Amino acid sequence: MAGTGLVSFFRNSMRRRSARRDVNRDAPRDESKSESARRPGERSPFCYSPGQFFFEYLVVVSLKKKSGSDYEPKIIYQFPKRENLLRGQKEEEERLLQAIPLFCFPDGNHWAPLTEYTSETFSFVLTNVDGSRKIGYCRRLLPVGRGPRFPEVFCIISCLGCFGLFSKILDEVEKRRQISMAVIYPFMQGLRESPFPAPGKTVTIKSFIPDSGTELIELTRPLDSWLEHVEFQALLQHLSPENILWLFASVVLERRIIFVAEELSVLSQCIHAVAALLYPFSWAHTYIPVVPECLIDTVCCPTPFMVGVQKRCLEQVLDQPMEEVLLVDLCEGKFLRSVGDERDILPAKLETEMLTSLKTHNSNNNIQTSEQVNAHVSNTFVQFFVKTVGHYTSHLKWNKSGQSSFQEKAFCKAITSRSCRKFVKRFVRTQMFSLFIQEAERSRITQEGYFQQKVTEYQEQKKKQRRNS
Template sequence: MSNELDAGDHGPMKLLTTMFSSLQEKFHRDRSDRDSTLPRPTAPALVVTSARDQSHLFFEYLVVVSLRKKRGEGMYEPQITYQFPKLANMRCSQRAEEEKSLKAILLFCFPEGVNWAPLTEYASETFSFVLTEVDGSRRNGYCRRLLPSGKGARPPEAYCIISQVACFGLFSKIFDEVEKRRQISMAMIYPFMQSLREAPFPAPGNTVKIKSFIPESGTEVISLTRPLDSWLEHVDFRTLFRCLTDEEVLLVFASTVLERRIIFMADELSTLSQVLHAVAALLYPFTWQHTFISIVPSVLIDVVMAPTPYLLGVQKNKLDDVIDQSDVSVYGRIGDESTILPEKQQQELLQALCCRKDNSTSEELNKVVSDAFLSFFVKTVGHFPSHVKRRSGGEPGVFQIKSFCKASEPKGSRQFVKRFIQTQMFDLFIQEVERPPTQEGFFHQKIAEYQQSKKKEKAKRGWVRGLVV
């Protein structure tokens, strides 16, 4: 889907790299002598270079991140206190690569920083983030924060699973099982994760069953089902529409399609990650190509000053740190977004979104929402296949941009199309289209269905006119 701290060109990435390096220097300059032998975390800590192909596995590893009080300072810092499987089981080159990514995991598991106080109550929450490799591929981080069992005030701890699989709902259920076992004993987590790691990741729509033993309960069989629509399995639109009205969602969508800088603010980490991933999913079949950080750690808050497009999730207690950026689209601050989308398509989108039901399942809601926005792209830019001139001999095609713009129907959508074709997401999409044709995907199928419906409607109107005559 989207890349955390990933940019569309080297200039923005260099800026973010420099910014991250200086902030990390400030954050870690007061580490004790025992850490002096470890590599100092710099920007590459957010860029994973592992080339291992573990796409057939549920996950690569699980880490437990605990908050440890710093001596004499009254502040806490996150530390990894448990990992499965151990880095010692990896080759030296793999272990060095993972040490870098583990530094980044610490930041994302506790993005608030070092200011914590022991708690007696804490509602567990689940959120996600993305680690981007140097070759552009991605690994997903899923995190469940909870208050460990015990008496008295104590800081929360985080359980983080790193996986190449993008399926938030599935890993939320896995965390339910992890949390249940944690309340019994840390030792109960290991056999469950071992069984999960040995199980093959199911194909879309399929189910895998995991057997796990729990004292006093016996052997349990846990069923994990993967959604049929795999391109939506990392998304739940319910949180997005709980936070925003339909009209506000359209304003955010309008800003996103023109690749503007957008910050969404909320108190809960789970809300931030779910909303940001939902917003990115509205762009299908296009992909957000710029900086995407679903949860911005405190030490990286200066990323809001980057002059390039981004989608950021920032906790509300950092509002004062970003409010001075007057040219940034923060939720609740409206500019010309209401005039970006063609008026007719805006009304059609709102009508389509009204079809969702309050008691619908996540799959039903995802279908209603995704169909609405996919239909928008079909009607505004779905005529692109007719404007790709194919050459003989399997050579790449050439996109005829002028004829494409002139052919936009209705005419009211042409201004939007002229602006949208200037975005990087459209440019990269067309680059893929210009390559030698392969099997047509879901978007092409929807275009064909729409064009067929238009032909039938045109034939029907002609038949009715014939009857009248």
């Protein structure tokens, strides 16, 4: 543990974010400015553009003896080292570097030296007070050596969300670690000097390896960039289609969700997948894919959250004075606690359509690639939002000066299905919908992208059906 000061930092950060969102929820939409709002056409909550750095830091975290039989994670190497920072930048960097070890070893400080350890890949997210996020891509492995030793974590900190690409980078890091630490840094320097590719494009990194010569490593960014931040297969493997839909219903109403699993990789993959189901909206509240043991009482937070906890901490979680939560056991594929109305939130007809679509995926699972699974699952949930709120642009009223206001009552009244209208009336009160509409009110340019494309396709299809009927 990096000290009580770090815990206080996280507590205060969560309180400040919650307070700011409460203010924004009640503020006039055309005046409220939220840094965490996204353009309606964008998939990822991590803001970036082609050409920027792949990463900010590579840090190596190892366990160091603290007292008695306890150990604490410490950064033993940082690349690059930052100099000439302003005071505020230095303070922000110090907070970041304090937090990283805690999330690289979230499973406490009760470790013993090991002779065997299967390397594990996972990720965490650090959310700043302004709503911006950084991802830590981690590979925990046992360093080469003889006799019992501790695992170490190679952690790449980046504001870019592309898990498949960074997993390949960590593969290269691990391969070089088996040779020498010294071989890693030229590779990372080459990566840092290369621009992040545009969707569908490839960057080639030259890297010299002793006894092998110069290697050319190709890193390709997926063409479907709105799907690069997620892997839905893990979620489908751990939860039934029915449970995924009831979980989605809770998340879309911004409730408190706790995920439990044995493996760090399962926690991070599944929580990222659930957050991605919200596209074109984004989760705007506390979001900790892997909660460090010392921050378990995060589950007592009265505001919405999505957090992941290792199963060995389940008893600690159950002992906390929690408010209503959905507690999801990814190991057993079931809910340990629920509010009780999860099955009644989504419109029945649309829920049946989504269930059929997800079950169709399950029956074809053996012949689908990862990209096909991502596209199929994503489209299932995109269509849900297309059919429930896709008509939002028709209720944005623009004046001559280019300002807009959203006509919420007319928007809800335009929905002919009673069950859909009932759901939408609850959904429009969420923070994610409010932020989405705030951004749409600012500029017509933001009403572009994949979601709007699907809305247009759906509306054209309905017009065609009416003409043929």
